[in-house]
Amino acid sequence: MKKEYIIPIFIPHGGCKRQCVFCNEYAATGLKEFPERHKLEEEYNKYKQYFPEKNNIYIAFYGSTFTALKEKEMKYYLDWADEKIKKNEIKGIRFSTSPEEINYEKIKILNDYKISVIEIGVQSFFDDVLKHSNRSHNVKDIFNAIDILDKNNYSYGLHLMTGLPKSTFEKEIKSAEILSKTNAKFARIHPTVVLKGSILEEYEKNNKYNPESLEEAIKKTSKMTIKIEKENIKVIRLGLCLYGKEINNVYSGPYHKSFGDLVRTNINRYILTYLKDDLKIPKSMKSQFIGFKKRNKDLINENIFYDGICIKYKNKSISLADIYKIIDKKIED
Numbered sequence: 001m002k003k004e005y006i007i008p009i010f011i012p013h014g015g016c017k018r019q020c021v022f023c024n025e026y027a028a029t030g031l032k033e034f035p036e037r038h039k040l041e042e043e044y045n046k047y048k049q050y051f052p053e054k055n056n057i058y059i060a061f062y063g064s065t066f067t068a069l070k071e072k073e074m075k076y077y078l079d080w081a082d083e084k085i086k087k088n089e090i091k092g093i094r095f096s097t098s099p100e101e102i103n104y105e106k107i108k109i110l111n112d113y114k115i116s117v118i119e120i121g122v123q124s125f126f127d128d129v130l131k132h133s134n135r136s137h138n139v140k141d142i143f144n145a146i147d148i149l150d151k152n153n154y155s156y157g158l159h160l161m162t163g164l165p166k167s168t169f170e171k172e173i174k175s176a177e178i179l180s181k182t183n184a185k186f187a188r189i190h191p192t193v194v195l196k197g198s199i200l201e202e203y204e205k206n207n208k209y210n211p212e213s214l215e216e217a218i219k220k221t222s223k224m225t226i227k228i229e230k231e232n233i234k235v236i237r238l239g240l241c242l243y244g245k246e247i248n249n250v251y252s253g254p255y256h257k258s259f260g261d262l263v264r265t266n267i268n269r270y271i272l273t274y275l276k277d278d279l280k281i282p283k284s285m286k287s288q289f290i291g292f293k294k295r296n297k298d299l300i301n302e303n304i305f306y307d308g309i310c311i312k313y314k315n316k317s318i319s320l321a322d323i324y325k326i327i328d329k330k331i332e333d
């Protein structure tokens with residue numbers, strides 16, 4: 001698949017009706033205001049100059065409930081991006097929003113634009129978790145949004161979180177299983193990190209919330225990723241994405257700048273542990289399997305690497321999704 005280059009434009013808390021307990025977009029992005037035209041252009045040019053190829057660029061509006069912006073504001077941003085599409089500078093538009101803000105009225109507006117992907121903040125498929133996280137939607141809203149997007153042929157990605165108030169490992173695994181049965185194009189999974197200025201920071205200071213440890217978050221997220229990817233839905237991002245000095249806004253919790261590498265290393269550890277006697281891995285994937293800071297070195301036997309191009313299990317080529325199907329069962333046994 002051709003690499004997609006994303007220009008993220010943050011509209012901090014735009015359209016948000018409440019503050020979700022884990023969120024402080026001002027801290028996460030360092031921005032205080034909605035970006036105006038000159039700022040949009042500045043960000044656009046800043047990102048574009050770094051891209052080695054300029055023919056698969058997308059503008060993505062993040063940090064807000066995009067479809068809950070006032071219609072005039074939403075169209076202001078969409079029209080700006082649309083100008084770039086008309087000039088053939090970008091391929092399409094993406095944005096993130098909350099499920100209850102996907103309805104037929106909003107779809108009617110979106111149909112006038114080239115929307116490539118809509119990212120939906122699901123976070124959990126359990127009402128008690130959503131309620132205690134101060135989300136503005138419930139599980140019914142999620143299924144309603146998915147149904148509308150499916151019926152209108154929109155491509156969408158779904159976000160899940162671990163470690164939210166009232167959540168449990170079982171609920172998180174179940175959420176991953178439910179997501180894996182949707183038509184989502186991709187998923188993102190974020191462990192809950194306590195940001196300064198968030199409601200969770202107060203909860204933690206008052207002993208009402210305990211963040212999960214980094215090791216717990218890696219374990220949960222690994223299993224969720226296996227559940228989702230075995231159904232051929234790619235998990236494109238693991239862990240919170242913070243830029244530059246915004247890392248200083250983390251109060252506590254399982255933040256690690258290489259969280260995704262840690263999870264992928266752990267998944268490969270499961271593969272090496274449970275399947276290694278029947279496995280042949282292409283040499284080109286060796287460093288991936290040895291993993292982050294060589295964490296899996298103790299499980300590596302040089303004989304499992306070979307000169308081919310695909311992973312073999314019991315002497316037959318096998319897809320990663322099929323390996324995950326086997327691993328998923330073994331972990332549960």
Ligand code: SF4
Nearest residue numbers: 016019020023063064
């Ligand atoms: S998580 Fe999304 S919906 Fe919740 S406050 Fe943050 S930007 Fe708004």
